[in-house]
Amino acid sequence: MPRPGLVLDVDRSTPPMLFHHGESFRLEKLPAGRSRVVYPAEPLDALDDVDGAIADALDHPLDSDPLSARLFAGMRLVIAFDDVSLPLPKMRRPDIRQRVIEAVLDRAAAAGVDDVRLIAALALHRRMTTDELRHAVGDRVYDAFAPDGRIYNHDAEDPDGLAFLGTTPQGEEVEINKAAAESDLLVYVNINLVSMDGGHKSTATGLASYRSIRHHHNPATMEQSRSFMDRHSSELHHSNWRMGKVIRDAGVNVFQIETTLNNDTFGEKGPLSVLQKREWEWSARDRMAFLGMQAGLKRMGPNTRRRAFQSWEAPYGVTSVTAGAVDPVHERTLDHCFAQHLVAVEGQTDVLTMGLPYICPYNVDSIMNPILVMCLGLGYFFNMYRGRPLVREGGVLIMSHPTPWDFHPVHHPSYIDFFEEVLADTTDPKLIAERYETRYAEDEWYRHLYRTSNAYHGVHPFYMWYWGAHALAHLGSVIIVGGDVKAVRRLGFRPASTLQDALEMATDTVGPQPTVTHLHNPPIVMAEVT
Amino acid sequence: MSRALVLSRKPAKLAAAAVAGRLAPGRGATVGPLSLRDVDPPEPPTPEWVRLRPRLAGICGSDLATVDGRASRYFEPITSFPFTLGHEVVGDLDDGDRAVLVPVLHCAVRGIDPPCPSCAAGRTHHCERIAFGHLDPALQSGFCRQTGGGWSLEMVAHPDQLVPVPDEVTDEAAVLVEPTACAVHAARAVRSSAAGSEGTVALIGAGTLGLTTLAALRHLDGDTDREVLVTAKHPEQRRLAAALGATRTVTPSELARAVRATTASLVVASDETTASAAGGQLTGGVATVVDCVGSEASLAQALRVVAPGGDVLVVGMPGTTTLDLTPLWHRETSLRGCYAYTRDDFTTAFEVVIAADLARLLSATYPLSRHREAITHAAEAGARGAVKIAFDLRGEKHR
Numbered sequence A: 001m002p003r004p005g006l007v008l009d010v011d012r013s014t015p016p017m018l019f020h021h022g023e024s025f026r027l028e029k030l031p032a033g034r035s036r037v038v039y040p041a042e043p044l045d046a047l048d049d050v051d052g053a054i055a056d057a058l059d060h061p062l063d064s065d066p067l068s069a070r071l072f073a074g075m076r077l078v079i080a081f082d083d084v085s086l087p088l089p090k091m092r093r094p095d096i097r098q099r100v101i102e103a104v105l106d107r108a109a110a111a112g113v114d115d116v117r118l119i120a121a122l123a124l125h126r127r128m129t130t131d132e133l134r135h136a137v138g139d140r141v142y143d144a145f146a147p148d149g150r151i152y153n154h155d156a157e158d159p160d161g162l163a164f165l166g167t168t169p170q171g172e173e174v175e176i177n178k179a180a181a182e183s184d185l186l187v188y189v190n191i192n193l194v195s196m197d198g199g200h201k202s203t204a205t206g207l208a209s210y211r212s213i214r215h216h217h218n219p220a221t222m223e224q225s226r227s228f229m230d231r232h233s234s235e236l237h238h239s240n241w242r243m244g245k246v247i248r249d250a251g252v253n254v255f256q257i258e259t260t261l262n263n264d265t266f267g268e269k270g271p272l273s274v275l276q277k278r279e280w281e282w283s284a285r286d287r288m289a290f291l292g293m294q295a296g297l298k299r300m301g302p303n304t305r306r307r308a309f310q311s312w313e314a315p316y317g318v319t320s321v322t323a324g325a326v327d328p329v330h331e332r333t334l335d336h337c338f339a340q341h342l343v344a345v346e347g348q349t350d351v352l353t354m355g356l357p358y359i360c361p362y363n364v365d366s367i368m369n370p371i372l373v374m375c376l377g378l379g380y381f382f383n384m385y386r387g388r389p390l391v392r393e394g395g396v397l398i399m400s401h402p403t404p405w406d407f408h409p410v411h412h413p414s415y416i417d418f419f420e421e422v423l424a425d426t427t428d429p430k431l432i433a434e435r436y437e438t439r440y441a442e443d444e445w446y447r448h449l450y451r452t453s454n455a456y457h458g459v460h461p462f463y464m465w466y467w468g469a470h471a472l473a474h475l476g477s478v479i480i481v482g483g484d485v486k487a488v489r490r491l492g493f494r495p496a497s498t499l500q501d502a503l504e505m506a507t508d509t510v511g512p513q514p515t516v517t518h519l520h521n522p523p524i525v526m527a528e529v530t
Numbered sequence B: 001m002s003r004a005l006v007l008s009r010k011p012a013k014l015a016a017a018a019v020a021g022r023l024a025p026g027r028g029a030t031v032g033p034l035s036l037r038d039v040d041p042p043e044p045p046t047p048e049w050v051r052l053r054p055r056l057a058g059i060c061g062s063d064l065a066t067v068d069g070r071a072s073r074y075f076e077p078i079t080s081f082p083f084t085l086g087h088e089v090v091g092d093l094d095d096g097d098r099a100v101l102v103p104v105l106h107c108a109v110r111g112i113d114p115p116c117p118s119c120a121a122g123r124t125h126h127c128e129r130i131a132f133g134h135l136d137p138a139l140q141s142g143f144c145r146q147t148g149g150g151w152s153l154e155m156v157a158h159p160d161q162l163v164p165v166p167d168e169v170t171d172e173a174a175v176l177v178e179p180t181a182c183a184v185h186a187a188r189a190v191r192s193s194a195a196g197s198e199g200t201v202a203l204i205g206a207g208t209l210g211l212t213t214l215a216a217l218r219h220l221d222g223d224t225d226r227e228v229l230v231t232a233k234h235p236e237q238r239r240l241a242a243a244l245g246a247t248r249t250v251t252p253s254e255l256a257r258a259v260r261a262t263t264a265s266l267v268v269a270s271d272e273t274t275a276s277a278a279g280g281q282l283t284g285g286v287a288t289v290v291d292c293v294g295s296e297a298s299l300a301q302a303l304r305v306v307a308p309g310g311d312v313l314v315v316g317m318p319g320t321t322t323l324d325l326t327p328l329w330h331r332e333t334s335l336r337g338c339y340a341y342t343r344d345d346f347t348t349a350f351e352v353v354i355a356a357d358l359a360r361l362l363s364a365t366y367p368l369s370r371h372r373e374a375i376t377h378a379a380e381a382g383a384r385g386a387v388k389i390a391f392d393l394r395g396e397k398h399r
Helices: A050-059 A096-110 A130-137 A141-143 A200-206 A217-222 A235-249 A284-299 A302-310 A326-341 A370-381 A415-427 A429-441 A444-452 A460-467 A468-473 A485-490 A499-511 B011-023 B061-067 B073-078 B179-192 B208-221 B235-243 B252-263 B272-276 B296-305 B328-329 B343-355 B368-379
Strands: A008-009 A015-018 A025-028 A035-039 A076-082 A117-122 A151-153 A163-169 A171-175 A185-189 A252-261 A318-324 A342-345 A351-354 A389-400 A477-479 A494-496 A518-519 A526-528 B002-007 B036-037 B050-058 B090-091 B098-101 B155-157 B162-164 B201-205 B229-230 B248-250 B286-291 B306-314 B334-337 B362-366 B388-392
Touching: A008 A342, A015 A252, A015 A351, A025 A284, A025 A351, A025 B296, A035 A342, A050 A096, A050 A318, A076 A096, A076 A200, A096 A130, A096 A141, A096 A171, A096 A185, A096 A252, A096 A318, A096 B179, A117 A130, A117 A200, A130 A141, A141 A151, A151 A370, A163 A235, A163 B061, A163 B362, A171 A200, A171 A235, A185 A444, A200 A235, A217 A235, A217 A429, A217 A460, A252 A326, A302 B272, A318 A326, A326 A342, A351 A494, A351 A499, A370 A389, A370 A415, A370 A468, A370 A477, A370 B388, A389 A468, A415 A429, A415 A460, A415 A485, A415 B050, A415 B248, A415 B252, A429 A460, A444 B368, A460 A468, A477 A499, A494 A499, A499 B208, B036 B368, B050 B098, B050 B362, B061 B368, B090 B179, B098 B179, B162 B343, B179 B208, B179 B306, B179 B343, B201 B208, B201 B252, B201 B296, B208 B229, B208 B343, B229 B252, B229 B286, B235 B248, B248 B252, B252 B286, B252 B296, B296 B306, B368 B388
Parallel strands: A035 A518, A076 A117, A076 A185, A117 A151, A185 A252, A342 A526, A351 A389, A351 A518, A389 A477, A477 A494, B201 B229, B201 B286, B229 B248, B286 B306, B306 B334, B362 B388
Antiparallel strands: A008 A035, A015 A025, A163 A171, A252 A318, B002 B036, B050 B090, B050 B155, B050 B388, B090 B098, B098 B162
């Protein structure tokens, strides 16, 4: 029986806590008597028979006829699937998308469907490479569909490949992938690593254009998404749900398949298993493994270290597969996500600490640049709550990450300009949107790189910044431990050499002897704050 | 007797200065042929010449190149050794008035009549007789054996070379007038270039020349919304550039990306990584680039970011340079020098210095006796948070 997550009160006997720190780690002592640690739950039990669960979901969907009954010869079938941003780290083969897609294709073949397209629903993310597509859908599917171009990346800037479906009552324009819009059935295959994923957001964002996405990826929406891990309190999701209705009313038939994974991120055995254990339970062998890993990482050059981390494939277990109509499917999926991630936490804290790992959704096989550091910390980790933020309004967020002034030139070209130009002017999300967004979004060079290379869309760094809008408005200050000083200052944050320095600096904002809460993430943990 | 910093023609010392200057800018002053000497005051070449006792005399980039043995051999026939350096000068006249020196040694100063076509047209900086007449060869005072220079207690000047300094103008402001006149001249060239009176301009370099050119351009432009991108290596330069009206200041490595983004240009390069980082040739660019550095790197950068059919104005003094001119040919870019000023530029320079408070660019002054420190400071000005360094002759004892 896996143990649930817990909140540990720190006393003098509590060992130093593990902080992820990019492509390394730190062990930090938290102040006794006023600190607590929010630990994730142990991995939930995985399904014994994943293929059986997939078949059951497809054959007994929620509020829908069985998939086989919706397939017929001569139809146009589009299978869309989540892109390289999920899951993190990537999943050991076979990826759950592959298993689901194979099952869908088996049923399509049995029904005589031969017009099938597979589309990576990447929205404004970078195009997936051949290897990444192979990893997601498997070699068999890729080799069957790639030669005649029937597996491809969604292109949010293809004027001939988009269909305008209408507007929501709030005036939000809905424009999605034309092949998906004109299909007889759109099967969407999700990986719901966190509760933010899935639902109507899959199609309304994953297959949409900038014209459409801009209506919910903006500072006003993001600031009113509290949090975007809690879809019922998230303006981001409300907007996507409104768009989902427009999509449905336009006659697009969506068969939603959502899957959830457990917290087995680093493995219960193996070189990284210590990262999944609670510090006071570390054995002598664990300590040796950790010290050895640290020593090895120190000897590596930065590129080798990055390759070593990025090559890690998580042994996740699949905990659920649900199919059918979008709304009931997603509600059940949320139950599975929350069962794995939610930990009850009483009261807010003055200072929230977190160690940021080497990866976020937008630097797979890439560099975690400073903008992504901001997004991971103030966007994703800060929003890992339901109810109230873990840290009180006006509180301090302390993040640990090297925050290098370094960018992947192919993946993140507009990020470089955003960092050099926009953040040098202002860090205010609203001003940034007013002054700069349109120019970046419509820049022909960024558009060219997005469509033909492996670059994120020109507007993407803006979205990363907006992702942190709620936290920026909520927090009194942000401190980054161990980061590049110039890069941290460009972000508008305060640099600190050590956690102890950072805690001392935090007293400027929240006063002496503040309460401290450490979010021990990853594996993923989400606080239910009362 | 007077005292002066004199540069002699000593090939061995000049070679040593060139080596030392390459190792550390400004070190040519230590090992080279520059020396502080007691000298006889220069004699007026004709009775109409007058004595000028420098109060402040600036150290210019061309002075540093000369001291460090980096100056082009082009100058050999248009300088006359030994000479006292210093052409950015505000000084006292015998009648007690102050004057700023206009150092160009053109036809009227040389006693040549009728003047050459350029001087006749008012373009005295284009004088076609700078090695002729009753003066030794020299393009300016400060490079002429007979006139002396500003890095001394006494020099001589032709009345045509003197502009009175109004009482309300401080010495610190007046010493910036000569470099600002260069800047006004450059700014006028910008306004008559492809960028015209409103087009986007990239200005490379934020030393004295870059900052004064920016100030002059803003002064001449009035209230236009012209975008001016300025490259500045150092924080103080960035601060001053912003204060003087730069739309955006960037480091040199950021310029290509900034121009690309501003002009919505595409990029061509032989590999994806270089292209994505805007490391290749921009397909578009800004109409006019003003190079206030004049180095091989800055010129190459200028050619990368200037638009097809655009203009690169070379304001900073270049030297012998290796440059791939293929893009210049292919994109029909013009590369145009921008040297010195007209008398009208000088008049406007006074206005710019006052309006933009350019006296703030004078960062430090030194007595002649500390000339090595002064020259080193000037050579490292940007990195040390400084802009213009000058000699202060006001406390020197005349003997």
